[in-house]
Amino acid sequence: MILAGFCLVAVGGADLVRRFAARRGARIALLLLLVVAIIAVGALSDAGVSAVIAIAVGAAWVRSMPLDATGRASFWPAVLLGVLAAVSTALIHERDDPGLLGSIWRLPSPEGEIGFDAAVLAVGVLLIVAESGNLIVRAALDREGTWRPVESGGRFRGGQLRQPQQEATGFQGGRLIGPLERLLVVVLTLAGAYSLLAAMLAAKGIVRFPEISKDGETGARAEYFLVGSLVSWVVALGAAFLLWWGVHS
Template sequence: MIGAGLVLLGVGVGDLLRQYAPSRLRIGATVLAAVALIVLAAGADAMVWAFVALGTAVLWTWGTPDRRGGPAGLWPVVLVAAVCLVAVAVTGIRADQGPWGELWPTAGPLSRVSADVALFVVGAVAFLAESGNVVVRASLRDAALPDADGITLKGGRLIGPLERLLVFSLTLTGAFTLLAAVLAAKGIVRFPEISRDSGSGLRAEYFLIGSLVSWATALGVAFLLWWGTLG
């Protein structure tokens, strides 16, 4: 779990800095974030995964440099998914979790999860918050929808992260009825806007592809956590 958590954290924080950090501070903030990731990995005896995470984040940033998904299309998404799957398969939940594991609380709510699971959840939240938007944009671009860049469903940048975090949280807690209600509610709320489509069906297709990719991203991250905790 620790490897996948570091990868998701590295990619997620990188995208958050790219989107929200002022340009004059972006390089310095990125360096500090990379150092913090290395320190975090060192405290968990996972230095190899720190460099894997940094390398994956660099490739992700190169492949998705703009709002339309970047020159590499969905390949950065495939890369992150493959690295995370390998990380979970190789590391799982380790008995020895390094100095951070020794400092982890043995009483209270946090004692119910291990340190590496907690790190994975933090990385998942960082990834779903902004990198999920990148995944959706890349998917819409690869879908080759005509004039897709000219369509704007207002609030998507805020709704998307909240939606993915809800799907992730409700899936982990097993609240599937509530999850279905949330997904249905989104369609109901968006229906009036979609129904005003000019007749080409483009707006509906844009909405469906974006929503399904967003939900699949959150479910995929939840699956990684579920798979890693099976053992």
């Protein structure tokens, strides 16, 4: 479990730094700080090997998953990361003695004390459903050649012509809606509030229906909405299941 947690923290943390650190110097400094923090926490929790592996996984992710989702590897790094997280969570259960940090770690909850390894995994899950989830969705859309708005004129990418983006009007909240939606999916899934989860997902379709109904014969916007939403929900549900599995294993 600790290996999965560190890997998710490394990947999710790196993506947040890349997205929000505009200057190259600040980005490099924050990435180095993230590396130092992971290694320090790993050393203090008797998980130094897992921390080093996580740093290598994070570096491979940054190289293969550019922010514009045009890397040759497409969304396959996300698939490999999911497999790695699932296998390591299944094979490496929560440790009874997580080093120095474990001896001073106390985090109560309504269902009992949360262990250190489970807390690291939870942090990693929260980071992944943030910016990393957006990257995975964009990579999936690009891989399947799904129509989506671009910054300038239409162009060929992913095998099909992408239409030019309309002039922006009002609040552009797509990058915020995605992470909030995935966070709600994770929380509602773990809480067992499946009726609320179904209502939220249905409400999204209702809100988008007027836009989709104007799609015309191509069905491009409907395809964009369905592919993007389904991939986003799979990421969130997979993250929720991974955290539930790690806590209850």
